[in-house]
Amino acid sequence: MDSKIHSTRNRIASIVQFVITTVIFLFFMFPFYMVVLNSFKSKRDIVKTPLAWGGKRGFTLDNYAEAFQKMNFLHVLGNSFIVTCTSVALIILFSSMCAYIFVRRNWKINKILYALMLFSMVIPFQVVMIPLISIYGGMFGMLNHRPTLIFMHVGFSMAMAVFMYYGFIRGSIPISLEEAAEIDGASRARTFFTIVLPLLKPTTATLIILYALALWNDYLLPSLILTGKELYTIPIATKLFQGAYGNSMDLLMAALVMAIIPVIILYLALQKYIIAGVVAGAVKS
Secondary structure, three states: OHHHHHHHHHHHHHHHHHHHHHHHHHHHHHHHHHHHHHOOOOHHHHHHOOOOOOEOOEOOOHHHHHHHHHOOHHHHHHHHHHHHHHHHHHHHHHHHHHHHHHHHOOOHHHHHHHHHHHHHOOOOHHHHHHHHHHHHHHHOOOOOOHHHHHHHHHHHHHHHHHHHHHHHHHHHOOHHHHHHHHHOOOOHHHHHHHHHHHHOHHHHHHHHHHHHHHHHOOOHHHHHHOOOHHHOOHHHHHHHHEEOOEEOHHHHHHHHHHHHHHHHHHHHHHHHHHHHHHHHOOOOO
C-alpha cells in the first residue's frame, strides 16, 4: 500500500515538474517565436495582426532581401566574425595559461592577482565605461579601431574564464601527468599545450559558447568604440532600422533572425560540452 502511494506521488510530482518546465520553456521561447513569425510579414501586417500566421500577402522573403542589402549584411557579418572569433580565441588562450600558472605555482603574488580577478567580476561595466572611453578616446585616440574593441573584450572577459579554468585544473587534472611529461624531457610550455590544454576541452567549449553569445550580441561596447560604418558589427547595423520617427519592424525582425543563426549553429555543435564544462569548472577544495 505504501509503495503504491509513493509511486503515485512520484508520478504526480513528475507530471507537475513537466508542466512547469513546459510553461517556462514556452514563456522564454515566445519572443523568439514572434520574431521569426513576423520576419516573414509586412510592417502593416505586423502592427495589425502580430500573432497571425502570415498577412494579406502570406509569407514573404522580401524582408530578408531588403534587410540583407540595406545593412550590408555580408560586410557586418565579417566584422562580427573577426571581432568575436579573435576575442574568444585570445580569451581562451590567455585565461587558460593564467589559470594554469595560478594553480601550479603557489606564489603569493598569484593568490593576490587571482583575488583581484575575482573581485573585478562584481564591478559592472557601466562603472568604468565613461573613464574607459575618456582615456582611450581623449588621451590615446584609439577609438574606432577594431583591435581596441578586441583588447577591451579580452580584458573584461578574462576574470570569469580564469575562474572556470582554475576550478577545472585544480580538481580534474592530476599533476602526475605533467610530472611524467617533464621526466620525459618536455618543457613547461610543451606540457601545457600538448597535455593540459586538450584536457580542458569541456570548459573550453563552455566558454566558447558563453563568450561567443555575449560578444556576438554585444551592442553597448562596440557602439562606444566603433563609430565608422565600415566597422559596424551586426547589433549596431540592426540599429539602422530603428529611427527617431519610426521603426522598420519588418526589416528589423528579418535582420535579427539572420543575426542569431550563426550562434544557434555554434550552440548545436558544442551543446554536449556545456553542462560538463560548467560542472567541471566549479571550484573544488
